[in-house]
Amino acid sequence: MKTHVKALVVGGGAVGTSIAYHLARAGWDDVMLLERDELTSGSTWHAAGLLPYFNMSYATTHIHDYSIKFYKTLEAETGLNAGFSVVGNLRMAQSQARMDEYMVYATTAETCDVPYEWLSTAQIKDRYPLLRTKDLVGAIYHPTDGYINPADVTMAMAKGARQRGVMIERKWQADAFHWTGDHWDVTCTKMVEKGGNLVPSDEQIVIHAEHVVTATGNHPQRTAKLLGLKIPAIPVEHQFIVTEPDPALVAWRKENGEHPVLRDADAKWYVREERGGWILGPYERNAPARFEYGVPDSFRADLFPLDLERIEEEYMSMIHRIPSSETVGLKDDFNGPICYTPDGNPLVGPAPGLRNMWLAEGFSFGITAAGGTGYYMAQLMVEGEAEIDMASLDPKRFGSWMTTEYAARKNEEAYEHVYILHHPDEERPACRPLRMAPAYERQKALGAQFGCVNGWERPNYYGPLDAPETFDHDARSFRRGGWWQYAVEEAKAIREGVGLIDATAFTKHVVKGPGATQFLDWFTCNKLPKVGRINLTYALTEHGTTRTEYTIVRLGEDEYYLVSAGAWTAYDSDFLRKAAQDKAPEFGYIEIQDVTTQWGVFAIAGPKARDVLNEIVKDADPSTVLGNKRFPWLTCRDIELGMCPVRAIRVAYTGELGWELHHPIEMQAYLWDQLMAAGAKHDMKLVGARAQNWLRQEKSYRAFGNELGRDATPLEADLPRFIDLTKEFQGKAALEQTGVRSKCCTLLIDGPADADPWGREALYEDDTRVGRLTSGGYSVAFGKSIGMAYVTPELAVPGTKLKVKMFDQLWDAVVVEDSPYDPKNEVIRIDG
Numbered sequence: 079m080k081t082h083v084k085a086l087v088v089g090g091g092a093v094g095t096s097i098a099y100h101l102a103r104a105g106w107d108d109v110m111l112l113e114r115d116e117l118t119s120g121s122t123w124h125a126a127g128l129l130p131y132f133n134m135s136y137a138t139t140h141i142h143d144y145s146i147k148f149y150k151t152l153e154a155e156t157g158l159n160a161g162f163s164v165v166g167n168l169r170m171a172q173s174q175a176r177m178d179e180y181m182v183y184a185t186t187a188e189t190c191d192v193p194y195e196w197l198s199t200a201q202i203k204d205r206y207p208l209l210r211t212k213d214l215v216g217a218i219y220h221p222t223d224g225y226i227n228p229a230d231v232t233m234a235m236a237k238g239a240r241q242r243g244v245m246i247e248r249k250w251q252a253d254a255f256h257w258t259g260d261h262w263d264v265t266c267t268k269m270v271e272k273g274g275n276l277v278p279s280d281e282q283i284v285i286h287a288e289h290v291v292t293a294t295g296n297h298p299q300r301t302a303k304l305l306g307l308k309i310p311a312i313p314v315e316h317q318f319i320v321t322e323p324d325p326a327l328v329a330w331r332k333e334n335g336e337h338p339v340l341r342d343a344d345a346k347w348y349v350r351e352e353r354g355g356w357i358l359g360p361y362e363r364n365a366p367a368r369f370e371y372g373v374p375d376s377f378r379a380d381l382f383p384l385d386l387e388r389i390e391e392e393y394m395s396m397i398h399r400i401p402s403s404e405t406v407g408l409k410d411d412f413n414g415p416i417c418y419t420p421d422g423n424p425l426v427g428p429a430p431g432l433r434n435m436w437l438a439e440g441f442s443f444g445i446t447a448a449g450g451t452g453y454y455m456a457q458l459m460v461e462g463e464a465e466i467d468m469a470s471l472d473p474k475r476f477g478s479w480m481t482t483e484y485a486a487r488k489n490e491e492a493y494e495h496v497y498i499l500h501h502p503d504e505e506r507p508a509c510r511p512l513r514m515a516p517a518y519e520r521q522k523a524l525g526a527q528f529g530c531v532n533g534w535e536r537p538n539y540y541g542p543l544d545a546p547e548t549f550d551h552d553a554r555s556f557r558r559g560g561w562w563q564y565a566v567e568e569a570k571a572i573r574e575g576v577g578l579i580d581a582t583a584f585t586k587h588v589v590k591g592p593g594a595t596q597f598l599d600w601f602t603c604n605k606l607p608k609v610g611r612i613n614l615t616y617a618l619t620e621h622g623t624t625r626t627e628y629t630i631v632r633l634g635e636d637e638y639y640l641v642s643a644g645a646w647t648a649y650d651s652d653f654l655r656k657a658a659q660d661k662a663p664e665f666g667y668i669e670i671q672d673v674t675t676q677w678g679v680f681a682i683a684g685p686k687a688r689d690v691l692n693e694i695v696k697d698a699d700p701s702t703v704l705g706n707k708r709f710p711w712l713t714c715r716d717i718e719l720g721m722c723p724v725r726a727i728r729v730a731y732t733g734e735l736g737w738e739l740h741h742p743i744e745m746q747a748y749l750w751d752q753l754m755a756a757g758a759k760h761d762m763k764l765v766g767a768r769a770q771n772w773l774r775q776e777k778s779y780r781a782f783g784n785e786l787g788r789d790a791t792p793l794e795a796d797l798p799r800f801i802d803l804t805k806e807f808q809g810k811a812a813l814e815q816t817g818v819r820s821k822c823c824t825l826l827i828d829g830p831a832d833a834d835p836w837g838r839e840a841l842y843e844d845d846t847r848v849g850r851l852t853s854g855g856y857s858v859a860f861g862k863s864i865g866m867a868y869v870t871p872e873l874a875v876p877g878t879k880l881k882v883k884m885f886d887q888l889w890d891a892v893v894v895e896d897s898p899y900d901p902k903n904e905v906i907r908i909d910g
């Protein structure tokens with residue numbers, strides 16, 4: 079057995095096998111796959127094998143799309159038939175809201191070239207007479223997906239991998255990982271059979287691996303412990319049952335083809351044919367998390383006992399939908415562990431804090447995702463980046479504040495929510511409130527309806543004071559929800575008067591020390607600000623695309639305060655720390671502190687913002703302290719608001735006269751009361767994140783995770799004014815080489831009277847798809863929908879007429895100049 083390898087993949091399920099295959103296909107020699115038992119002996123062996131396209135995320139849709147296409151090629155490559163039944167997939171709707179969900183999904187699917195068809199109730203009945211359709215509204219049908227045999231597809235990938243030189247070693251368990259400084263020493267133990275159990279023997283070896291990938295299925299807690307990490311992947315029980323042959327189905331099949339995989343989303347189940355009978359897979363309530371602290375040694379390729387009572391409701395609804403299934407008996411059942419994460423997406427990418435350690439954990443649709451995960455993970459490892467932005471799957475999207483209890487309860491929720499209506503304005507309730515800034519209770523008493531950002535409670539909007547508990551839930555919609563009017567009033571308040579926004583969730587880092595200036599100059603692409611000033615800047619990937627957006631405040635010659643998006647604290651921290659560690663020998667000592675939880679942030683904005691602050695600012699000359707002379711736009715000053723010391727930054731993400739008030743978190747409640755009292759004299763309104771998101775689009779301010787990400791350069795984001803090409807910086811050569819493949823622009827949209835785009839819609843010029851929206855919302859300044867988009871560069875010019883696909887129709891849109899509201903930034907600079 080070889081002991082020096084380029085990459086060691088730990089785990090021989092569908093995911094690990096696909097990663098090993100794709101690493102070899104991407105050109106890496108010396109790839110080894112290690113499996114403690116037999117290939118497919120984890121969750122892969124008992125999966126139902128469904129390969130659904132349907133997914134509300136752009137990145138995951140690409141991953142599923144790759145898998146579906148790739149699996150179809152495996153037989154030609156390996157000679158092994160993976161048992162792919164391309165029967166299609168019929169997703170039925172019992173309500174118009176569900177059809178709206180499918181239409182919101184469908185426009186995103188178009189941006190990924192996923193084919194689909196609409197079926198009316200009559201067409202469903204006509205094609206599939208065994209189904210009861212009276213209570214249906216319609217369905218979306220995918221003709222090109224279906225189901226596969228999970229073990230066979232894994233074995234086919236394993237054969238393909240071996241053909242490409244991958245070494246597959248079974249009955250070896252990775253038991254310890256040690257980073258030597260340039261490679262991993264992985265201690266592996268030979269596993270042996272003893273009385274039906276799998277137990278470690280005395281035989282051990284150490285494998286030297288340049289890179290390690292963990293794809294350990296139901297064992298992420300053990301893996302986490304070995305690596306000294308937190309990995310919020312914990313399995314939940316998932317059952318499916320197999321019925322005896324259904325005579326009506328058997329008779330029908332004599333003349334007809336197989337039914338597509340059926341999904342009655344409102345009833346929370348999938349059904350497919352299996353040897354004349356049916357497989358029913360429910361996503362029921364109260365499925366418990368398992369193995370929170372690791373898989374017991376006694377659990378091998380085992381199953382849990384069936385809990386029929388738990389799935390009774392879904393069982394009855396299958397009988398309702400397929401009446402002939404009522405009289406058939408049960409033949410078989412499966413209740414196995416299915417791994418989840420708090421947001422339901424897997425963890426794919428570099429492990430936090432470690433070098434050359436890659437995680438591929440927490441897969442709940444691992445058969446569907448394995449092919450694409452292998453492909454994009456291999457790109458990340460071999461080329462440094464993938465074609466698509468993998469940030470939404472990055473393991474570091476969860477912070478170290480997360481506990482086992484949190485992960486377990488959230489994962490149960492993610493499981494139960496698989497078939498809920500996936501409203502884009504959804505906020506999930508489990509484990510909340512947890513991370514609360516001191517003003518939380520005050521905001522709540524004033525009607526705040528909160529969203530959750532990286533665990534933080536952040537007001538989305540302020541609803542009625544006496545709102546029932548269910549107000550926000552009931553306000554959700556695929557169109558303009560019940561919250562919409564509140565956000566409109568809030569946005570108007572900022573444009574016309576003054577508003578106060580809680581931005582405490584922002585990520586904040588201090589970078590200082592003798593190497594700090596040289597380091598940041600190399601790390602970011604814009605000029606560094608002078609002391610007391612701020613700059614907007616970008617840290618790029620090796621591929622010249624945007625890794626992180628920062629507002630940099632220069633506090634001193636060698637001390638900087640970096641503000642970045644609130645959802646990405648651990649992601650940004652890891653990137654900064656690793657880069658600083660690499661560059662310290664060249665530039666000198668660089669200290670990085672994550673000060674996110676030490677500073678609260680309120681953003682005050684609007685023509686009357688200065689008047690409110692003037693009420694409480696303390697200064698030898700209060701009449702000038704906030705004026706343009708002493709406090710110009712894009713500067714930072716330490717001021718005092720009452721007794722609260724405030725690091726005030728003159729910027730406003732809403733594009734109005736305004737300040738961000740960074741303050742010691744322990745003084746937040748005091749500062750809030752001061753601002754509220756001062757604001758009352760000027761009709762100040764409390765404003766949430768939804769209105770802010772609309773307002774920033776009127777200014778064409780790009781948002782991280784929407785317009786800014788690892789699939790586009792800042793030149794493609796059309797931000798040349800923030801790039802200093804006269805200096806050297808990380809990613810510069812690639813940025814210049816890449817050119818502009820597509821370009822960011824802002825659109826005003828004449829959409830439906832009751833809906834705005836969400837920022838995931840397909841864009842057309844005549845009948846040709848030319849791009850996609852990355853943000854969407856409503857503009858109070860223009861009285862219509864607004865969006866930001868990526869389109870082919872020649873179309874990204876003001877005046878270009880395009881169409882936006884919303885609710886299965888094309889709506890007129892026009893590209894407008896950047897910052898259609900106040901293009902010359904006059905109101906931001908207003909003196910007083």
Ligand SMILES: Cc1cc2nc3c(=O)[nH]c(=O)nc-3n(C[C@H](O)[C@H](O)[C@H](O)COP(=O)(O)OP(=O)(O)OC[C@H]3O[C@@H](n4cnc5c(N)ncnc54)[C@H](O)[C@@H]3O)c2cc1C
Binds near residue numbers: 122124126297440443
């Ligand atoms: C009842 C049920 C039905 C399902 N149906 C579907 C479906 O229809 N479609 C779908 O896409 N998904 C489905 N899933 C989910 C799917 O089974 C999983 O997402 C998928 O199998 C995960 O694959 P994996 O490779 O990540 O993990 P696994 O298949 O669990 O593989 C992990 C492997 O790692 C090995 N391992 C762990 N630790 C070590 C170590 N330290 N050293 C060496 N080896 C190690 C384990 O032995 C195991 O073989 C279903 C799951 C269940 C429970």
